[in-house]
Amino acid sequence: MLKIGITGGIGVGKSVVCRMFALLGIPVYDADTRAKWVMRYDEALKQELTAAFGPEAYTPDGELNRIYLAQAAFHNPENLKLLNSLVHPHVGKDFTDWVESNQTAPYIVKEAALMYESEAWRQMDEIIAVFAPMEVRIKRLLQRDPHRTQQDIEAIISKQLKEEDKMARAQHVIYNDDQQLLIPQVLQLHEGFLAKVKGVE
Incomplete structure (x- = not known):
């Protein structure tokens, strides 16, 4: 394939x-949409993000606190690098699993x-x-x-x-x-x- x-x-x-x-x-795999999904539902990644950026990374009901993370990451190059280093491997695995489920496509x-x-x-x-x-x-x-x-x-x-x-x-x-x-x-x-x-x- x-x-x-x-x-x-x-x-x-x-x-x-x-x-x-x-x-x-x-x-079609939309990496941006899937990254948001993985950040919301991948428990291992949620723990990593909480450890790196504090409990404010998620709201009390478990939703990703996008505004907080955006402010923490995009105004600080080191934080942005850290965020990407945590998220990208999990999205990479999600993509690999998705490819496996679409093996019949040309x-x-x-x-x-x-x-x-x-x-x-x-x-x-x-x-x-x-x-x-x-x-x-x-x-x-x-x-x-x-x-x-x-x-x-x-x-x-x-x-x-x-x-x-x-x-x-x-x-x-x-x-x-x-x-x-x-x-x-x-x-x-x-x-x-x-x-x-x-x-x-």
């Missing part, structure tokens, strides 16, 4: 691309913004980088998240790996720049992956 990673910075449209692969019948897709930062790319056979120009990303994010300012968005983007680096390291690039059609790009990659799987078989 081929394992295809999809990455790109905030606002490039990774989720839209992944929905297209899902419509083609390809299982290939699977994993969506992860931090594909390179978390070293998750090492589990993938090929990587797709989704690209959109900065001004397009900012416009999308201001529409999607009206509570955020342009300064907030630029601060988030500045902390992510540069798009040029992601594109240089990826085997494929999808341009979601509101100029080029997405569907033909996704279909071409889909057909190529299917052909590659059949060639292996």
